[in-house]
Amino acid sequence: MPKTKFPAVVSTFILCFAFWLLLTWSLDTQELIAGAIVSLVAALFCARFFIHDKAFWFFRPARLGALIAYVFVFLGELIKANVDVARRCFSGCTDVNPGIVKVPVDLKHDYAEAMLANSITLTPGTITLDIAEQEGKTYYYIHWIDVAELDRDKAGEIIKGRMEKWIRRIWQ
Amino acid sequence: MILRIIIDVFIAAGFIFALAGTKGVIQMPDTYCRMQASTCITTLGVLGVVIGAALYAFCIMGSPATGIKVVVIGLLVITINPVGAHAIAKGAYRHGIRPEKEMEIDDFRRDFDE
Structure with a gap:
């Protein structure tokens, strides 16, 4: 099983959080905190399956x-x-x-x-x-x-x- | 008013392609051709309806949350559909389903099926 790398976690977190913002469509503080926690947990567990290679490939x-x-x-x-x-x-x-x-x-x-x-x-x-x-x-x-x-x-x-x-x- | 007409055109185009796909699924001669016809429904059929619905939600309903959800549905259908299509087509071929009429050219059988 591949190891979880930090850049992969960051980019998965950004993607999850962007999804959360789009789906809830509100900037309420409670919503943001809950979304951040859920995205972080999801990113920690899924990053190693989701991104294998270079995490910031498209940032060019x-x-x-x-x-x-x-x-x-x-x-x-x-x-x-x-x-x-x-x-x-x-x-x-x-x-x-x-x-x-x-x-x-x-x-x-x-x-x-x-x-x-x-x-x-x-x-x-x-x-x-x-x-x-x-x-x-x-x-x-x-x-x-x-x-x-x-x-x-x-x-x-x-x-x-x-x-x-x-x-x-x-x-x- | 013009916006309403544009939305209707998109949704009608989606319906036409979905109708074509459905007719193909019923009438095509073998399994693989039926799958090809069904791709019509999941690409332009879904895309037309999704674009129409998203425009309606953004501009007429004034509810961006609904529009975003519609767009996400479209994106998920477009990205996940081909994965299932590979699996179904390859599984059908490995299972031994062959078209009744001999295919013009069949490299898969030549390489894997002694």
Whole structure:
């Protein structure tokens, strides 16, 4: 079990306390004290599971900016894919050509891999089934509702789109 | 008045995508395609309704606490949904559920299923 580190506790505490403030939406002294105590206890217990690496990774303008830009890039991809799948659903659900492709991914960080996998799953039309590591390279197994390209590398370009580039910029 | 129309447009868009997803869940040919269709409901379906409801709470109801809670619901659905989707899809495949029609390309079977 990893050890609890002080910066991790601090950042978990800040997150918990911000959540508390947002949910209660009052600046009453009693509320603040109760929230601080609860957040501190939660942070002490959960920090080592919640943050494994560098706790203040995002406290840099370049990374934070990339993260905010990524939200908009992702929304664009999301709307495109949603319209595509909704069109297939309304046109009788016969216009599908499913398959599972193995796609190479070039990301260094574990968090970046998890983030890309979740983004791909969240886009309608593609679901990440598994992440495999072979000979130092990472591969995703992706279920694709409409296999437009049989070559793995090109299929990866189509599925990942601009998302991989932006995620690499966040986690470099 | 204009604000009200914008809110209605967001909620209506959410309904349309949720309807598409539901139709897909019922009619798609196999398990995995049904899961793909259900993603439509949890992304733009939920997002549209959440944005509409949050605008309503902030601007018309004048109650930021309610709006924040709606936004938190949206964020939780968006972040937690893919984790469940991975687990369900992989579990279904490992359990031996295969589509009736042979898939065009199936690398997962090639690598893991001798």
